[in-house]
Amino acid sequence: EVQLVESGGGLVKPGGSLRLSCAASGFTFSSYSMNWVRQAPGKGLEWVSSISSSSSYIYYADSVKGRFTISRDNAKNSLYLQMNSLRAEDTAVYYCARDYCSSTSCYPEIHYGMDVWGQGTTVTVSS
Amino acid sequence: DIQMTQSPSTLSASVGDRVTITCRASQSISSWLAWYQQKPGKAPKLLIYKASSLESGVPSRFSGSGSGTEFTLTISSLQPDDFATYYCQQYNSYPWFTFGPGTKVDIK
16 A cells, blocks of 8 residues: 655644654555645645656755755665754645656656655754 | 645535536646545545546546646536545646645435
């Protein structure tokens, strides 16, 4: 079964740090770009960061650039999000999501959506 | 940055109704649009990509159309399992994805 399982969420004070993990199984993890997407309480979805299959290309939303770091370990089938200098507005459920492309080098014409999602892990930033 | 809007924000409908949700982009995104369904406490689920291509396993009562800046998601005959929130997502500026604010479909 194709599956993504996030972990590492919790309660942290403003200015603190947290590292999220996403364990992948049931597919060849090293062949896919991966994303982090978050959802603040009662709000919509916000793309946070993307990493290509070999970690060659990394992208961030402006709202987290300079504070968050995405990484992956293909040998461990795992995706990570290191979150530093956390703010109250980072409070959200964080999802990892697989990027479905027909090639390891992706662009709109061969992108078919985020087709596999984890169940999410909750991050609360509060004093 | 490409901004996405959706209308309506909330839609009340009955089982068997035909439902249409509109998504607009602030600039042309060709056909690079996906639709997701999300139920409370659950992760989003991919329904449609490339504006009109149905994801495998998604019921055929879901369909998408449009190109450029205006897109629609249609549910031909609303089923009890379809009451959820629906999000559009542009990927013209891949991988800088932008989601719409969502449309909640609830029971009339």
